[in-house]
Amino acid sequence: MASRDDIKFLSNPMIGNNSKKYCRFRKYGIKYIDFKDTDFLLQFVNEQGKILPRRLTGNSLKYQRKVAVAIKRARHLGLMPYVTDLLK
């Protein structure tokens, strides 16, 4: 049985914490996304290797497109999978 200490949050602690999403490329001035840098690109896919939507990542349209292209190039070269399970 879970003791009281195990139950840390009864509701999502992030609720009401209105930190706005931002585009990390614009914020940090990243101009080019390297398709060989798979560790970085893994931040933009889900566990099945699908590209996450802008809605979740907060990327601006310009850089979301670049991320998508980089991931597709990595997939073509066998650096990233097209389909998997438990990628992360």
Add this chain to the structure above:
Amino acid sequence: MRHFETTFIVDPVLSDGEIKKTAKKYLDFLKEQGVEVKYNNEMGLRQLAYPIKRKNSGVYYNLELEAENGNFIAEMELAFRRDERILRFLTIRLDKYAVQYYQDKRDGKIGHYKAKVAAERKAKAEEEAKNRKDRRGNRGPKKKPAPRKTVSSNETKGE
């Protein structure tokens, strides 16, 4: 001048010599065409994310190129397609930001590459220091015979 980047995967089943020969064939071809290879990044044997031609790993080569125009690409890609030792290839054109990025990456200015480049430099410096020591070691015995000669010349003079 236009910048390109081409990556190709060589069949890992081949022997080391054959893999190098395959890569060299393309490097020679590029040289012949007057294309400058700015950086040859041999990424080595890597696991593929999914099987390609029933292979689970491949030897990656990544070249950064600089050329007057892109006329050589068609011929190069045709050779890649015909070559059964090549599993996959990709050629892309680099914009100015990409060129800057790769330059910075090599200089070790970019986040998680910093440590890597620093380590490589350290290794290189150590190697150089070692070489210098070796040279000193070579100099040592060479110096020793020199005084003997002078001694012998003195002796001859004395006689």
